[in-house]
Amino acid sequence: MNARAAKAGRAAVFPLLLLGGWDGLARAHALPDSLSRPTTIVAALVSTVADGSLWAMAGQTLIAAAAGWALGSLLAIGAGIAIGTTPVVRSIVGPALELMRSVPPVALIPVALLALGLGPKLEILMVAFAVFWPVVLFTAAGVRSIDARLLEVARALRFGAAQRILHFVLPAAAATIAVGLRVAAGLALVVAVTTEIIANPSGLGYGIAFASTALRPDLMFADLFVLALLGFGVNALLVAAQRRLFAWARR
Amino acid sequence: MRRWYGLMFIAALVALAELVCARGLIWSAIFPAPHATLAALVSGLAAGDLWAPIAATLAHMLAGWISACALGVVLGALVGMTAFGRDYIAPTLEFLRPLPAAAIAPIGLLLIGRNDAMIVAVIVFGAVWPVLLASVHGFASIEPRLKEVSRTLQLTPVRALWAIWIPSALPEIIAGARISIALALIMAVVAEILASTGGLGDWLNLAERSYRTPELYAGVLLVGLLGVLTNLALERVEAYLLRWKPPAATF
Numbered sequence: 001m002n003a004r005a006a007k008a009g010r011a012a013v014f015p016l017l018l019l020g021g022w023d024g025l026a027r028a029h030a031l032p033d034s035l036s037r038p039t040t041i042v043a044a045l046v047s048t049v050a051d052g053s054l055w056a057m058a059g060q061t062l063i064a065a066a067a068g069w070a071l072g073s074l075l076a077i078g079a080g081i082a083i084g085t086t087p088v089v090r091s092i093v094g095p096a097l098e099l100m101r102s103v104p105p106v107a108l109i110p111v112a113l114l115a116l117g118l119g120p121k122l123e124i125l126m127v128a129f130a131v132f133w134p135v136v137l138f139t140a141a142g143v144r145s146i147d148a149r150l151l152e153v154a155r156a157l158r159f160g161a162a163q164r165i166l167h168f169v170l171p172a173a174a175a176t177i178a179v180g181l182r183v184a185a186g187l188a189l190v191v192a193v194t195t196e197i198i199a200n201p202s203g204l205g206y207g208i209a210f211a212s213t214a215l216r217p218d219l220m221f222a223d224l225f226v227l228a229l230l231g232f233g234v235n236a237l238l239v240a241a242q243r244r245l246f247a248w249a250r251r
Numbered sequence: 252m253r254r255w256y257g258l259m260f261i262a263a264l265v266a267l268a269e270l271v272c273a274r275g276l277i278w279s280a281i282f283p284a285p286h287a288t289l290a291a292l293v294s295g296l297a298a299g300d301l302w303a304p305i306a307a308t309l310a311h312m313l314a315g316w317i318s319a320c321a322l323g324v325v326l327g328a329l330v331g332m333t334a335f336g337r338d339y340i341a342p343t344l345e346f347l348r349p350l351p352a353a354a355i356a357p358i359g360l361l362l363i364g365r366n367d368a369m370i371v372a373v374i375v376f377g378a379v380w381p382v383l384l385a386s387v388h389g390f391a392s393i394e395p396r397l398k399e400v401s402r403t404l405q406l407t408p409v410r411a412l413w414a415i416w417i418p419s420a421l422p423e424i425i426a427g428a429r430i431s432i433a434l435a436l437i438m439a440v441v442a443e444i445l446a447s448t449g450g451l452g453d454w455l456n457l458a459e460r461s462y463r464t465p466e467l468y469a470g471v472l473l474v475g476l477l478g479v480l481t482n483l484a485l486e487r488v489e490a491y492l493l494r495w496k497p498p499a500a501t502f
Contacts, residue, residue, distance in 0.1 A: 007338070010338040010339055010342075011338070011339070011341075011342030011343070012342075013339055014339050014340060014342075014343050015343055015346075032362070035362060088253075088256070091253045091254070091256045091257055092256045092257060092260045093257070093260060094257050095257030095258060095260070095261060096257065096260055096261050096264060099261065099475075102475045102478050102479050103471060103472075103474065103475035103478075104433075104436060104437045104440060104474060104475070104478060105437075106353075106437050106440050106441050106444075107440050107451075107452075107455060107470070107471045107474040107475070108471060109444075110444070110455045110456055110458070110459035110467060111459070111467060111468070111471060113459060114281055114459050114462070114464065114467070115281050115282070186349065189349075189351060190351040190352070190353070192351075193351035193353055193354055194351060194353035194441060197353045197354065197356060197357065197441075197445070198353070198441065198444050198445065204354075205351070205353070205354060208354050208357045208358075209356075209357045211357070212357030212358065212360055212361045213357075213360075215361070217361060220357060220358065220361065221358075224350075224354055224358065227350060227351065227354050228346060228347060228349070228350040231349030231350050231351060232345075232346055232349050232350075234349070235349040
Protein backbone atom coordinates (compact mmCIF):
# COMPACT_ATOMS: atom_id res chain seq x y z
CA MET A 1 0.00 0.00 0.00
CA ASN A 2 2.87 2.32 0.88
CA ALA A 3 4.67 1.51 -2.37
CA ARG A 4 1.46 2.29 -4.21
CA ALA A 5 1.11 5.67 -2.53
CA ALA A 6 4.73 6.46 -3.34
CA LYS A 7 4.13 5.56 -6.95
CA ALA A 8 1.06 7.80 -7.17
CA GLY A 9 3.03 10.57 -5.49
CA ARG A 10 5.83 10.37 -8.03
CA ALA A 11 3.28 10.31 -10.85
CA ALA A 12 1.72 13.54 -9.54
CA VAL A 13 5.00 15.50 -9.28
CA PHE A 14 5.26 16.50 -12.92
CA PRO A 15 1.61 17.61 -13.43
CA LEU A 16 1.71 19.56 -10.15
CA LEU A 17 4.96 21.31 -11.10
CA LEU A 18 3.44 22.15 -14.47
CA LEU A 19 0.25 23.53 -12.94
CA GLY A 20 2.17 25.43 -10.28
CA GLY A 21 4.52 26.97 -12.83
CA TRP A 22 1.58 27.81 -15.09
CA ASP A 23 -0.33 29.50 -12.27
CA GLY A 24 2.74 31.41 -11.05
CA LEU A 25 3.68 32.68 -14.51
CA ALA A 26 0.08 33.65 -15.25
CA ARG A 27 -0.14 35.58 -11.96
CA ALA A 28 3.08 37.40 -12.91
CA HIS A 29 1.47 38.21 -16.30
CA ALA A 30 4.34 36.43 -18.05
CA LEU A 31 1.89 34.39 -20.16
CA PRO A 32 -0.57 35.53 -22.80
CA ASP A 33 -4.10 36.01 -21.45
CA SER A 34 -5.38 33.43 -23.92
CA LEU A 35 -3.81 30.75 -21.72
CA SER A 36 -6.08 31.42 -18.73
CA ARG A 37 -5.06 30.22 -15.24
CA PRO A 38 -5.41 26.83 -13.55
CA THR A 39 -7.55 28.33 -10.77
CA THR A 40 -9.98 29.93 -13.26
CA ILE A 41 -10.07 26.65 -15.17
CA VAL A 42 -11.09 24.81 -12.01
CA ALA A 43 -13.78 27.44 -11.43
CA ALA A 44 -15.04 26.95 -15.00
CA LEU A 45 -15.03 23.20 -14.47
CA VAL A 46 -17.06 23.52 -11.29
CA SER A 47 -19.60 25.78 -13.00
CA THR A 48 -20.10 23.46 -16.01
CA VAL A 49 -20.56 20.53 -13.66
CA ALA A 50 -23.01 22.53 -11.55
CA ASP A 51 -25.19 23.81 -14.40
CA GLY A 52 -25.34 20.37 -15.99
CA SER A 53 -23.99 21.42 -19.39
CA LEU A 54 -20.94 19.20 -18.92
CA TRP A 55 -23.05 16.07 -18.38
CA ALA A 56 -25.17 16.89 -21.43
CA MET A 57 -22.11 17.34 -23.65
CA ALA A 58 -20.31 14.25 -22.37
CA GLY A 59 -23.53 12.29 -22.80
CA GLN A 60 -23.99 13.40 -26.42
CA THR A 61 -20.42 12.42 -27.28
CA LEU A 62 -20.61 9.06 -25.52
CA ILE A 63 -24.00 8.14 -27.00
CA ALA A 64 -22.93 8.99 -30.56
CA ALA A 65 -19.65 7.12 -30.14
CA ALA A 66 -21.40 4.07 -28.65
CA ALA A 67 -24.13 4.01 -31.32
CA GLY A 68 -21.59 4.30 -34.14
CA TRP A 69 -19.40 1.69 -32.52
CA ALA A 70 -22.28 -0.77 -32.20
CA LEU A 71 -23.49 -0.19 -35.78
CA GLY A 72 -20.04 -0.39 -37.38
CA SER A 73 -19.02 -3.40 -35.30
CA LEU A 74 -22.17 -5.33 -36.10
CA LEU A 75 -21.73 -4.81 -39.84
CA ALA A 76 -18.02 -5.57 -39.57
CA ILE A 77 -18.51 -8.83 -37.64
CA GLY A 78 -20.97 -10.00 -40.30
CA ALA A 79 -18.63 -9.03 -43.12
CA GLY A 80 -15.62 -10.48 -41.28
CA ILE A 81 -17.33 -13.85 -40.86
CA ALA A 82 -18.28 -13.93 -44.55
CA ILE A 83 -14.73 -13.00 -45.57
CA GLY A 84 -13.08 -15.32 -43.10
CA THR A 85 -15.16 -18.41 -43.87
CA THR A 86 -15.44 -18.18 -47.67
CA PRO A 87 -12.27 -17.67 -49.74
CA VAL A 88 -14.28 -16.63 -52.82
CA VAL A 89 -15.84 -13.71 -50.97
CA ARG A 90 -12.40 -12.74 -49.70
CA SER A 91 -10.90 -12.61 -53.19
CA ILE A 92 -13.87 -10.66 -54.57
CA VAL A 93 -14.29 -7.92 -51.97
CA GLY A 94 -10.76 -7.92 -50.50
CA PRO A 95 -9.15 -5.44 -52.91
CA ALA A 96 -12.16 -3.10 -52.83
CA LEU A 97 -12.05 -3.07 -49.02
CA GLU A 98 -8.27 -2.46 -49.05
CA LEU A 99 -8.88 0.50 -51.35
CA MET A 100 -11.62 2.02 -49.20
CA ARG A 101 -9.65 1.44 -46.02
CA SER A 102 -6.81 3.61 -47.30
CA VAL A 103 -9.00 6.72 -47.18
CA PRO A 104 -8.68 8.37 -43.74
CA PRO A 105 -12.17 8.78 -42.22
CA VAL A 106 -11.53 12.46 -41.47
CA ALA A 107 -11.20 13.18 -45.19
CA LEU A 108 -14.75 11.87 -45.54
CA ILE A 109 -16.22 14.22 -42.93
CA PRO A 110 -16.82 16.98 -45.55
CA VAL A 111 -18.38 14.38 -47.89
CA ALA A 112 -20.62 13.03 -45.15
CA LEU A 113 -21.55 16.55 -44.11
CA LEU A 114 -22.75 17.29 -47.62
CA ALA A 115 -24.69 14.03 -47.93
CA LEU A 116 -26.19 13.85 -44.44
CA GLY A 117 -26.23 17.40 -43.10
CA LEU A 118 -25.60 18.21 -39.45
CA GLY A 119 -26.94 15.99 -36.73
CA PRO A 120 -26.44 12.75 -34.84
CA LYS A 121 -26.72 10.72 -38.07
CA LEU A 122 -23.56 12.35 -39.43
CA GLU A 123 -21.57 11.59 -36.32
CA ILE A 124 -22.86 8.05 -35.87
CA LEU A 125 -22.20 7.08 -39.48
CA MET A 126 -18.69 8.58 -39.40
CA VAL A 127 -17.91 6.56 -36.28
CA ALA A 128 -19.43 3.43 -37.83
CA PHE A 129 -17.31 3.85 -40.97
CA ALA A 130 -14.09 4.29 -39.02
CA VAL A 131 -14.83 1.47 -36.60
CA PHE A 132 -15.69 -0.98 -39.39
CA TRP A 133 -12.07 -1.49 -40.50
CA PRO A 134 -10.35 -2.75 -37.37
CA VAL A 135 -13.31 -4.97 -36.47
CA VAL A 136 -13.58 -6.53 -39.93
CA LEU A 137 -9.83 -7.21 -40.00
CA PHE A 138 -9.73 -8.79 -36.54
CA THR A 139 -12.91 -10.80 -37.18
CA ALA A 140 -11.68 -12.17 -40.51
CA ALA A 141 -8.30 -13.03 -38.98
CA GLY A 142 -9.93 -14.70 -35.97
CA VAL A 143 -12.31 -16.71 -38.13
CA ARG A 144 -9.54 -17.81 -40.47
CA SER A 145 -7.37 -19.06 -37.64
CA ILE A 146 -10.06 -21.45 -36.36
CA ASP A 147 -8.92 -25.05 -36.38
CA ALA A 148 -10.32 -26.61 -39.56
CA ARG A 149 -11.13 -29.80 -37.65
CA LEU A 150 -13.56 -27.89 -35.46
CA LEU A 151 -15.57 -26.90 -38.53
CA GLU A 152 -15.39 -30.47 -39.81
CA VAL A 153 -16.94 -31.62 -36.55
CA ALA A 154 -19.70 -29.07 -37.02
CA ARG A 155 -20.31 -30.32 -40.52
CA ALA A 156 -20.22 -33.96 -39.45
CA LEU A 157 -22.83 -33.18 -36.81
CA ARG A 158 -24.94 -31.73 -39.62
CA PHE A 159 -25.30 -28.27 -38.18
CA GLY A 160 -26.77 -25.71 -40.56
CA ALA A 161 -24.80 -22.65 -41.62
CA ALA A 162 -26.46 -20.36 -39.06
CA GLN A 163 -25.88 -22.80 -36.20
CA ARG A 164 -22.31 -23.43 -37.31
CA ILE A 165 -21.60 -19.71 -37.10
CA LEU A 166 -23.42 -19.25 -33.81
CA HIS A 167 -22.07 -22.29 -31.96
CA PHE A 168 -18.64 -22.85 -33.53
CA VAL A 169 -17.27 -19.89 -35.49
CA LEU A 170 -18.24 -17.07 -33.14
CA PRO A 171 -17.09 -18.67 -29.86
CA ALA A 172 -13.81 -19.79 -31.42
CA ALA A 173 -13.07 -16.33 -32.83
CA ALA A 174 -14.51 -14.37 -29.88
CA ALA A 175 -11.20 -13.51 -28.22
CA THR A 176 -9.75 -12.06 -31.44
CA ILE A 177 -12.98 -10.20 -32.23
CA ALA A 178 -12.87 -8.71 -28.72
CA VAL A 179 -9.44 -7.23 -29.42
CA GLY A 180 -10.87 -5.61 -32.56
CA LEU A 181 -13.85 -4.29 -30.59
CA ARG A 182 -11.56 -2.74 -28.00
CA VAL A 183 -9.40 -1.02 -30.62
CA ALA A 184 -12.61 0.14 -32.26
CA ALA A 185 -14.04 1.59 -29.04
CA GLY A 186 -11.01 3.82 -28.55
CA LEU A 187 -11.28 4.88 -32.18
CA ALA A 188 -15.02 5.56 -31.83
CA LEU A 189 -14.43 8.24 -29.19
CA VAL A 190 -11.67 9.82 -31.28
CA VAL A 191 -13.78 9.97 -34.44
CA ALA A 192 -16.87 11.22 -32.57
CA VAL A 193 -14.88 14.08 -31.05
CA THR A 194 -13.15 14.87 -34.36
CA THR A 195 -16.51 15.04 -36.14
CA GLU A 196 -17.82 17.34 -33.41
CA ILE A 197 -14.83 19.65 -33.70
CA ILE A 198 -14.89 19.84 -37.49
CA ALA A 199 -18.60 19.78 -38.22
CA ASN A 200 -21.26 18.56 -35.84
CA PRO A 201 -22.38 21.09 -33.22
CA SER A 202 -22.86 18.77 -30.25
CA GLY A 203 -20.89 17.08 -27.51
CA LEU A 204 -17.59 17.78 -25.82
CA GLY A 205 -15.74 18.28 -29.11
CA TYR A 206 -18.04 21.14 -30.04
CA GLY A 207 -17.80 22.45 -26.48
CA ILE A 208 -14.03 22.76 -26.87
CA ALA A 209 -14.23 24.26 -30.36
CA PHE A 210 -16.92 26.72 -29.26
CA ALA A 211 -14.99 27.80 -26.16
CA SER A 212 -11.96 28.35 -28.38
CA THR A 213 -13.77 30.66 -30.82
CA ALA A 214 -15.64 32.36 -27.95
CA LEU A 215 -12.24 33.20 -26.38
CA ARG A 216 -13.06 31.30 -23.21
CA PRO A 217 -9.78 29.45 -22.54
CA ASP A 218 -10.91 28.54 -19.02
CA LEU A 219 -13.93 26.68 -20.38
CA MET A 220 -11.87 25.17 -23.19
CA PHE A 221 -9.28 23.70 -20.84
CA ALA A 222 -11.99 22.50 -18.46
CA ASP A 223 -13.72 20.62 -21.31
CA LEU A 224 -10.37 19.31 -22.54
CA PHE A 225 -9.56 17.98 -19.08
CA VAL A 226 -12.91 16.19 -18.90
CA LEU A 227 -12.34 14.75 -22.36
CA ALA A 228 -8.91 13.45 -21.34
CA LEU A 229 -10.51 11.91 -18.26
CA LEU A 230 -13.22 10.34 -20.42
CA GLY A 231 -10.68 8.89 -22.87
CA PHE A 232 -8.59 7.56 -20.01
CA GLY A 233 -11.63 6.05 -18.31
CA VAL A 234 -13.00 4.40 -21.45
CA ASN A 235 -9.59 2.94 -22.20
CA ALA A 236 -9.07 1.60 -18.67
CA LEU A 237 -12.56 0.11 -18.64
CA LEU A 238 -12.02 -1.69 -21.94
CA VAL A 239 -8.66 -3.12 -20.92
CA ALA A 240 -10.16 -4.38 -17.66
CA ALA A 241 -13.20 -5.87 -19.41
CA GLN A 242 -11.05 -7.66 -21.93
CA ARG A 243 -8.78 -9.07 -19.20
CA ARG A 244 -11.73 -10.38 -17.24
CA LEU A 245 -13.73 -11.81 -20.15
CA PHE A 246 -10.90 -13.39 -22.08
CA ALA A 247 -8.40 -14.35 -19.42
CA TRP A 248 -8.39 -17.85 -20.88
CA ALA A 249 -7.27 -16.64 -24.28
CA ARG A 250 -4.04 -14.96 -23.14
CA ARG A 251 -1.31 -15.46 -25.68
CA MET B 252 -8.13 -16.31 -62.19
CA ARG B 253 -9.13 -15.57 -58.64
CA ARG B 254 -6.68 -12.65 -58.49
CA TRP B 255 -8.84 -10.85 -61.04
CA TYR B 256 -12.09 -11.21 -59.10
CA GLY B 257 -11.19 -8.29 -56.88
CA LEU B 258 -10.36 -5.95 -59.74
CA MET B 259 -13.49 -7.01 -61.61
CA PHE B 260 -15.55 -6.25 -58.51
CA ILE B 261 -14.05 -2.76 -58.25
CA ALA B 262 -14.69 -2.17 -61.97
CA ALA B 263 -18.28 -3.36 -61.50
CA LEU B 264 -18.80 -0.95 -58.57
CA VAL B 265 -17.47 1.97 -60.63
CA ALA B 266 -19.66 0.97 -63.59
CA LEU B 267 -22.68 0.70 -61.29
CA ALA B 268 -22.02 4.17 -59.85
CA GLU B 269 -21.67 5.53 -63.39
CA LEU B 270 -24.96 3.93 -64.43
CA VAL B 271 -26.85 5.11 -61.35
CA CYS B 272 -25.63 8.67 -61.96
CA ALA B 273 -26.40 8.59 -65.68
CA ARG B 274 -29.96 7.42 -64.99
CA GLY B 275 -30.38 10.21 -62.47
CA LEU B 276 -31.28 7.73 -59.74
CA ILE B 277 -29.12 9.65 -57.31
CA TRP B 278 -28.60 13.34 -56.78
CA SER B 279 -25.40 14.01 -58.69
CA ALA B 280 -24.87 17.31 -56.86
CA ILE B 281 -23.91 15.16 -53.88
CA PHE B 282 -22.73 11.94 -55.49
CA PRO B 283 -20.92 12.89 -58.70
CA ALA B 284 -20.35 10.25 -61.37
CA PRO B 285 -16.89 8.61 -61.21
CA HIS B 286 -15.92 10.16 -64.55
CA ALA B 287 -16.70 13.66 -63.23
CA THR B 288 -14.44 13.06 -60.22
CA LEU B 289 -11.69 11.76 -62.49
CA ALA B 290 -12.09 14.77 -64.77
CA ALA B 291 -11.84 17.13 -61.77
CA LEU B 292 -8.71 15.33 -60.61
CA VAL B 293 -7.07 15.45 -64.04
CA SER B 294 -7.95 19.08 -64.70
CA GLY B 295 -6.92 20.10 -61.18
CA LEU B 296 -3.53 18.50 -61.71
CA ALA B 297 -3.15 19.79 -65.27
CA ALA B 298 -4.15 23.37 -64.45
CA GLY B 299 -1.96 23.27 -61.36
CA ASP B 300 -4.70 24.13 -58.81
CA LEU B 301 -4.09 20.93 -56.91
CA TRP B 302 -0.31 21.01 -56.64
CA ALA B 303 -0.19 23.76 -54.02
CA PRO B 304 -2.55 21.92 -51.61
CA ILE B 305 -0.69 18.65 -52.17
CA ALA B 306 2.66 20.30 -51.49
CA ALA B 307 1.31 22.08 -48.40
CA THR B 308 -0.17 18.89 -46.93
CA LEU B 309 3.01 16.95 -47.67
CA ALA B 310 5.11 19.65 -46.01
CA HIS B 311 2.86 19.82 -42.93
CA MET B 312 2.78 16.07 -42.65
CA LEU B 313 6.54 15.60 -42.98
CA ALA B 314 7.44 18.46 -40.63
CA GLY B 315 4.99 17.13 -38.02
CA TRP B 316 6.03 13.54 -38.48
CA ILE B 317 9.76 14.24 -38.20
CA SER B 318 9.22 16.35 -35.08
CA ALA B 319 6.96 13.67 -33.62
CA CYS B 320 9.58 10.98 -34.28
CA ALA B 321 12.35 13.06 -32.68
CA LEU B 322 10.20 13.84 -29.64
CA GLY B 323 8.95 10.26 -29.42
CA VAL B 324 12.44 8.74 -29.51
CA VAL B 325 13.84 11.16 -26.91
CA LEU B 326 10.89 10.70 -24.54
CA GLY B 327 10.84 6.98 -25.29
CA ALA B 328 14.52 6.63 -24.38
CA LEU B 329 13.92 8.60 -21.18
CA VAL B 330 10.95 6.46 -20.13
CA GLY B 331 12.35 3.17 -21.44
CA MET B 332 15.86 3.47 -20.04
CA THR B 333 15.64 5.50 -16.84
CA ALA B 334 13.76 4.96 -13.58
CA PHE B 335 13.21 8.72 -13.43
CA GLY B 336 11.35 8.73 -16.75
CA ARG B 337 9.33 5.66 -15.82
CA ASP B 338 8.25 6.99 -12.41
CA TYR B 339 7.85 10.71 -13.05
CA ILE B 340 7.07 11.21 -16.75
CA ALA B 341 5.31 8.06 -17.95
CA PRO B 342 2.11 8.56 -15.85
CA THR B 343 1.48 12.02 -17.34
CA LEU B 344 1.95 10.60 -20.83
CA GLU B 345 -0.41 7.73 -20.02
CA PHE B 346 -3.07 10.23 -19.01
CA LEU B 347 -2.69 12.30 -22.19
CA ARG B 348 -2.48 9.41 -24.64
CA PRO B 349 -6.20 8.47 -24.90
CA LEU B 350 -7.14 12.15 -25.43
CA PRO B 351 -8.62 12.49 -28.95
CA ALA B 352 -5.88 14.43 -30.72
CA ALA B 353 -8.28 16.60 -32.72
CA ALA B 354 -9.27 18.23 -29.41
CA ILE B 355 -5.84 19.86 -29.35
CA ALA B 356 -6.64 21.77 -32.56
CA PRO B 357 -8.94 24.39 -30.94
CA ILE B 358 -6.26 24.94 -28.26
CA GLY B 359 -3.70 25.45 -31.02
CA LEU B 360 -6.02 27.88 -32.81
CA LEU B 361 -6.44 29.95 -29.67
CA LEU B 362 -2.84 29.89 -28.43
CA ILE B 363 -0.86 29.79 -31.70
CA GLY B 364 -3.31 31.10 -34.28
CA ARG B 365 -4.18 30.10 -37.82
CA ASN B 366 -0.78 29.19 -39.24
CA ASP B 367 1.58 26.38 -40.13
CA ALA B 368 3.04 26.22 -36.62
CA MET B 369 -0.37 25.37 -35.20
CA ILE B 370 -0.90 22.68 -37.86
CA VAL B 371 2.49 21.12 -37.13
CA ALA B 372 1.88 21.25 -33.37
CA VAL B 373 -1.44 19.41 -33.77
CA ILE B 374 0.22 16.80 -35.97
CA VAL B 375 2.99 16.27 -33.40
CA PHE B 376 0.48 15.76 -30.61
CA GLY B 377 -1.51 13.27 -32.68
CA ALA B 378 1.35 11.35 -34.26
CA VAL B 379 3.83 11.08 -31.41
CA TRP B 380 2.16 8.18 -29.57
CA PRO B 381 2.96 5.14 -31.73
CA VAL B 382 6.62 6.07 -32.09
CA LEU B 383 6.81 6.94 -28.39
CA LEU B 384 5.32 3.64 -27.26
CA ALA B 385 7.47 1.70 -29.73
CA SER B 386 10.67 3.35 -28.54
CA VAL B 387 9.76 2.91 -24.87
CA HIS B 388 9.38 -0.78 -25.59
CA GLY B 389 12.42 -0.90 -27.88
CA PHE B 390 14.73 0.74 -25.34
CA ALA B 391 13.31 -1.18 -22.39
CA SER B 392 13.69 -4.62 -23.97
CA ILE B 393 17.34 -4.59 -24.98
CA GLU B 394 19.14 -7.92 -24.77
CA PRO B 395 20.88 -7.93 -21.33
CA ARG B 396 23.99 -9.51 -22.82
CA LEU B 397 24.43 -6.46 -25.06
CA LYS B 398 24.52 -4.30 -21.93
CA GLU B 399 27.23 -6.56 -20.53
CA VAL B 400 29.17 -6.27 -23.78
CA SER B 401 28.99 -2.49 -23.61
CA ARG B 402 30.25 -2.58 -20.00
CA THR B 403 33.07 -5.00 -20.81
CA LEU B 404 34.21 -2.90 -23.75
CA GLN B 405 33.98 0.18 -21.49
CA LEU B 406 32.07 2.11 -24.13
CA THR B 407 31.42 5.76 -23.39
CA PRO B 408 27.69 6.49 -22.95
CA VAL B 409 27.52 8.24 -26.32
CA ARG B 410 29.29 5.39 -28.07
CA ALA B 411 27.06 2.81 -26.34
CA LEU B 412 23.98 4.75 -27.40
CA TRP B 413 25.06 4.75 -31.06
CA ALA B 414 26.54 1.26 -31.22
CA ILE B 415 24.12 -0.68 -29.05
CA TRP B 416 21.01 1.08 -27.79
CA ILE B 417 19.80 2.76 -30.96
CA PRO B 418 20.44 -0.18 -33.33
CA SER B 419 18.63 -2.61 -31.03
CA ALA B 420 15.65 -0.30 -30.55
CA LEU B 421 15.55 0.76 -34.21
CA PRO B 422 13.29 -2.00 -35.63
CA GLU B 423 10.54 -1.13 -33.14
CA ILE B 424 11.04 2.60 -33.58
CA ILE B 425 10.65 2.29 -37.33
CA ALA B 426 7.55 0.14 -36.97
CA GLY B 427 6.10 2.85 -34.72
CA ALA B 428 7.17 5.59 -37.12
CA ARG B 429 5.22 3.90 -39.90
CA ILE B 430 2.02 4.03 -37.87
CA SER B 431 2.85 7.61 -36.92
CA ILE B 432 3.06 8.82 -40.50
CA ALA B 433 -0.45 7.55 -41.21
CA LEU B 434 -1.66 9.51 -38.17
CA ALA B 435 0.36 12.53 -39.32
CA LEU B 436 -1.63 12.61 -42.56
CA ILE B 437 -4.93 12.33 -40.69
CA MET B 438 -3.99 15.09 -38.26
CA ALA B 439 -2.73 17.27 -41.12
CA VAL B 440 -6.15 17.05 -42.79
CA VAL B 441 -7.99 17.80 -39.52
CA ALA B 442 -5.77 20.77 -38.68
CA GLU B 443 -5.94 22.14 -42.23
CA ILE B 444 -9.74 21.98 -42.23
CA LEU B 445 -9.78 24.04 -39.03
CA ALA B 446 -6.97 26.45 -39.89
CA SER B 447 -8.15 27.05 -43.49
CA THR B 448 -4.75 28.31 -44.59
CA GLY B 449 -4.16 25.85 -47.44
CA GLY B 450 -3.50 22.15 -47.89
CA LEU B 451 -5.76 19.30 -48.93
CA GLY B 452 -7.87 19.62 -45.78
CA ASP B 453 -8.64 23.21 -46.69
CA TRP B 454 -9.33 22.10 -50.27
CA LEU B 455 -11.88 19.55 -49.03
CA ASN B 456 -13.52 22.11 -46.78
CA LEU B 457 -13.80 24.76 -49.50
CA ALA B 458 -15.06 22.26 -52.08
CA GLU B 459 -17.71 21.07 -49.62
CA ARG B 460 -18.87 24.59 -48.76
CA SER B 461 -19.25 25.58 -52.40
CA TYR B 462 -20.86 22.28 -53.48
CA ARG B 463 -18.03 21.51 -55.93
CA THR B 464 -18.48 17.79 -55.33
CA PRO B 465 -16.23 16.40 -58.10
CA GLU B 466 -13.38 18.45 -56.64
CA LEU B 467 -14.32 17.27 -53.15
CA TYR B 468 -14.11 13.61 -54.18
CA ALA B 469 -10.89 14.27 -56.10
CA GLY B 470 -9.43 15.64 -52.85
CA VAL B 471 -10.56 12.56 -50.92
CA LEU B 472 -8.89 10.34 -53.54
CA LEU B 473 -5.68 12.33 -53.26
CA VAL B 474 -5.61 12.05 -49.47
CA GLY B 475 -6.02 8.27 -49.77
CA LEU B 476 -3.32 8.13 -52.43
CA LEU B 477 -0.95 10.18 -50.30
CA GLY B 478 -1.44 7.72 -47.45
CA VAL B 479 -0.77 4.70 -49.64
CA LEU B 480 2.33 6.25 -51.23
CA THR B 481 3.92 7.37 -47.97
CA ASN B 482 3.33 3.92 -46.51
CA LEU B 483 5.02 2.28 -49.51
CA ALA B 484 7.93 4.71 -49.31
CA LEU B 485 8.44 3.99 -45.61
CA GLU B 486 8.34 0.26 -46.29
CA ARG B 487 11.34 0.79 -48.57
CA VAL B 488 13.16 2.93 -46.02
CA GLU B 489 12.52 0.28 -43.38
CA ALA B 490 13.94 -2.48 -45.60
CA TYR B 491 17.02 -0.34 -46.28
CA LEU B 492 17.70 0.68 -42.68
CA LEU B 493 17.20 -2.84 -41.37
CA ARG B 494 19.14 -4.58 -44.16
CA TRP B 495 21.63 -5.89 -41.56
CA LYS B 496 18.86 -7.79 -39.87
CA PRO B 497 18.46 -11.42 -40.91
CA PRO B 498 14.99 -11.72 -42.44
CA ALA B 499 14.16 -14.76 -40.28
CA ALA B 500 14.39 -12.67 -37.12
CA THR B 501 11.70 -10.24 -38.28
CA PHE B 502 9.02 -12.93 -38.31
